[in-house]
Amino acid sequence: MPQVAPVERVRRRFEGAAGKQLAARLPTGYQRLGDAVVLRLPAVLEEWSHALGKIYLEEFGATMVFTIDGIGKGFRRTPKVRLIGGEGGEVTVRDGGCAWTFDPSRIMFSAGNMEERHRMANIVEAGETLVDLFAGIGYFSLPMALTGKPSRIYSVDKNPVAYSYLVKNVWQNRVGKTVTAILGDNRVSALPEARADRILLGYLPSSLPYVRRALPLLRPEGGWLHVHTVVSVRGRKKTETALQEVLRRSGRSLERLGKHRVKSYGPSREHVVLDVRVGPGDP
Ligand SMILES: C[S@@+](CC[C@H](N)C(=O)[O-])C[C@H]1O[C@@H](n2cnc3c(N)ncnc32)[C@H](O)[C@@H]1O
The missing domain is CATH 3.30.300.110 (Met-10+ protein-like domains)
Structure with missing residues (x-):
């Protein structure tokens, strides 16, 4: 039966x-x-x-x-x-070797982002320095720390509730040697300048306004930004143009731009991630 x-x-x-x-x-x-x-x-x-x-x-x-x-x-x-x-x-969501504990009445957890979490975990190269500007409870930082073998992840969140779960999750996933949890607003938090190989900007409806903050954190020779945003299915070009303009104004070059669809976000809108390879600054 x-x-x-x-x-x-x-x-x-x-x-x-x-x-x-x-x-x-x-x-x-x-x-x-x-x-x-x-x-x-x-x-x-x-x-x-x-x-x-x-x-x-x-x-x-x-x-x-x-x-x-x-x-x-x-x-x-x-x-x-x-x-x-x-x-x-509290509940604990498990995926592969990763466990996120949180209170579902106080913290969101998007099951629709799980594939993107896997993609990020596998994109990291050993030894990289990462910054997760909207770390939440460790949605991306934890799988990246566990799978990718980066040398360090600076994980920032300004919500004390999310931060307290981030600290708990770093401990329970035993990635305390890799992940440094920082409580604060990423626009003003002290973060290491010119050290990051890769920066995650996982904020919706758009992390584009935070790209300017992220650029000085990247290594002078360049690195990757992963910029989450919601676009109307026909409006993608506008977002790319806005991004190129921010880079131009900051004196950084755009070496490569990829787009990755994460999930649908209401009628004719979608959550996408722009994978941006930023080149060196002007000499
Ligand atoms: C809900 S999460 C994003 C969801 C996540 N990308 C996922 O996979 O489900 C967004 C987080 O960004 C944090 N946040 C928003 N603005 C911030 C800022 N300026 N600095 C630091 N953290 C911020 C919020 O506190 C929240 O925890």
Whole structure:
């Protein structure tokens, strides 16, 4: 007998309690974050949320269930979630040899970025010095430290909650010799100048305004920037032109520019990463 998927088991149980019409409104998608399940419930199911929370807990074998209504607009990008089942607390998301611990009600975790995390982990060359300007809880810094064998990663975040999880995650992944966690705003934090081989700018909707901050951190002979941004499917050229202009004004040359699509970001918009090879500065 083929196994019935948890979503379908939830639907069947809920249909028994609330009827076919309401059961048809249940979401088919969800995010699994360690022991937590995160889903979007439509308003029509609001009064059923606690009954549903219990069903999801049981059918998914989860310890907490959240409904989510997007990501906050502030710099922290805190998820707008509400607990509907279980008691909340911390979860641990594992991927390969990497483990990220955090509280899903205070910290976002984009499962859609997982492939990009693998790409970054494999792009690092042994011995490189890296700067992660929007480190969060170590989304990129941890897999890069574990897989890529860089000599050092300076990981900066200005949200004290994210920073405290970053410190915890560096410790639990045993990468304390490689990762230096820094609490502060990357625009004013003291960071080593002219030492980085590669800099991550993983901030949405756009890290472009931070490129100017990143450039003096790169080695004089050049290095890589990985610039996350959201583009409208037809507006990519504009972003590239803006980037070229920042480099020109800073007296740095553009040696290579690649684009990598991470995920869809709403209708006709996508999250992309610009892989920018910056050349030496003007003599
Ligand atoms: C939510 S994360 C990005 C998500 C991540 N790229 C992923 O893979 O899921 C963005 C982080 O940037 C931090 N941040 C925003 N502005 C900052 C700044 N100026 N300096 C340092 N950290 C900043 C926020 O505190 C937050 O932790």
